[in-house]
Amino acid sequence: MKWDVVIGLEVHVQLNTKTKAFCACSTQYGAEPNTQVCPVCLGYPGALPVLNEELVRSAVAAGIATHSKIRTKSQFSRKNYFYPDLPKGYQISQYDDPICYDGYVEIENEGKKKKIGLIRIHMEEDSGKSLHSESGTLIDLNRSGVPLLEIVSQPEIHSPQEAYAYLTTIKQRLRYTGISNCNMEEGSLRCDANISLKPAGSPAFGTRTELKNLNSFRNVERALTFEINRQKELLESGGTITQATLLWDEQKQETRQMRGKEESHDYRYFPEPDLPPVLITEDFIQNLRMQLPEMPDLRKERFIDKYDMLEDDAAVLTNEKEIADYFENLVKLFPNNVKLARHWVQGEILRILKEQNLSAGQIPIKASHLAELLQFVDRQDITPQTGKAVLDEMCATGKSAAIIIDEKALMKIADSGELSTIIDKIIQNSPKESARYRSGKIQLLAYFIGQVMKATKGQADQGITRKLLIEKLGPVTEG
Ligand SMILES: [Zn+2]
Incomplete structure (x- = not known):
């Protein structure tokens, strides 16, 4: 049976602003744990967020770079969930009316060009990081509140290779804008994938699974390939796909399901009451458009x-x-x-x-x-x-x-007098080769050129060397 593969990608990009999204803490990578924190990003009660203008500028730049439409009025929402590295108990994100929507990028795969639509780009903050060790789990909140963009593609990607091309294109364009270094190893670019299969040509989408923990472009490609085959085998043997969140296991090169509790989402989004709507002018957008490379x-x-x-x-x-x-x-x-x-x-x-x-x-x-x-x-x-x-x-x-x-006296030896002396000596020292050359083995010219280059440490002029050698080696008698 023939299947259509349907893939949508969510890319998280960490921005290279100097300070965090809603406080003045540094975003410098690699600092000692919990040294870049304050009451706002530690989630202390009563501490109020203040929006970093650079976050808005970066989001608009990303929008322009991806042919997106840009909203002059957007708002932040709270995404509520409980996790140890999320001190406030919610993440400030955007839900309704994200700042950018309806964009696209053009990708090239196997010589063919194709547009992939973008549903949205929204602004949000990062969580902290849990560090697991044998003695327990430690939490580093340096990353808490670091500004991110989430870029969501349309489900218009149809193979792991197209997914790879899409990510490469997004990365390249964002790097051109200068808003992020998009370094996957440092975690400044992260990717989740939605994937489903449907019978070829069928209008209805199949049940999809979500792949997480994809920490390199190659892993995205590998994990998608694995998951496509897993779904295909399951469907063809009469099974059904259950909606699930899967983790890519790099060691085993396979996907495995997260525990049920980890994937039950009810984020209860509601508008963030501590931040006013984000208002930008057409002038702001135009100016930025002009400034972008x-x-x-x-x-x-x-x-x-x-x-x-x-x-x-x-x-x-x-x-x-x-x-x-x-x-x-x-x-x-x-x-x-x-x-x-x-x-x-x-x-x-x-x-x-x-x-x-x-x-x-x-x-x-x-x-x-x-x-x-x-x-x-x-x-x-x-x-x-x-x-x-x-x-x-x-x-x-x-x-x-x-x-x-x-x-180092490296100037090329183009002086025929000097070269002449060198060549005479080489011919003198290679009587056998000279004789064979003269009796018709003219390929040996290359040998002599090599000898001259060796003697002059590559500084002899090729053209003159060749001319002198042919002169000095004398006429060739055929057969
Ligand atoms: Zn802070």
Whole structure:
């Protein structure tokens, strides 16, 4: 039997505001437990919340980045539930009339583009964190009150691969706005998934399950794949799906059901009486729209046109805003050869980031320094191979390209007199190879070029070396 897979995703994004959603406590990650707390985020009776304007600004920015409609009037609600790490006994969230609604993002999966609708984006606060150990459970309330956005997709995702593409797109766009680093390892991006199956083409939705505890994009993909197969097998053997909340067990690579009590929800939402409605003006939205950077899809298109590059190359360069900014800076400083600049950012800069385990925002070479190095490469003063070694040296020492090239005397040997002497010596020392070359084994030219490069530590000019070698090795007698 053929099945349609229906997936909806809820993404929680932790914002990088300096202070919490409703108090002035710091949001800095990694502080000693319970050092970033106050009566408001500890839920003391009588302490009153004050809305952080940055939270509203971030929510509107996320709305703009996802083509959402934005409400000029929205309100907060209390979501009531009992949990040890929720000191007030309720979470301040939005229920009716969230700040953003009816958005979409365009995803690309297996070369096909597709729009995924967003039902809503709302503002809320985070809970604290329970730390379980053998001696008991401890609670850290540093995270209590940290601002979050919840982004809810339409159930328009039809495979684990589409879910992965959707998350990647959301992450990329939000990172461009600068409102969050969307780092899943630090918990600044979290994801829950709803999933159900229905007979292919059927208009009615099947019973859905909810997957929680998905702490990496790959785990989302794996958990969904597992759950699709589990539901399929159950349905095809005549069983029925029961609505349930499932946890992904990373060790066992399977989903398991939460205890019944944990999933009985009756949140009894009601409007938050301690906070007035959130009012924003059209001007506020327009101003923010103007301030936001060009979004990755538009930037990619512009790179293709302006810098005459292939779509794949433009995608690599615009994947992270910092890399795209770096490339454009470099091209401004070194407009001579855009293709060379692209090649070095894509090849060498990304290699260095990967090798040194750095993020896109931590490129260890200033664009102006790379521009200087590329002048040498472009003028063919040094070989590309030497250029790469110089770049590594620049990373390690912080010295400029000119100084390293000068200190190590790395300028390319293009002087035929000097090369001549080196080549004569090599031919002299390789009588067997020379004879075989002359008797028709012309592939040996590569061997000689290799020897010259070895002798000059890669600094010999390839073209001149080749020309001199052919001259000096003498005529080849065929067969
Ligand atoms: Zn506080």
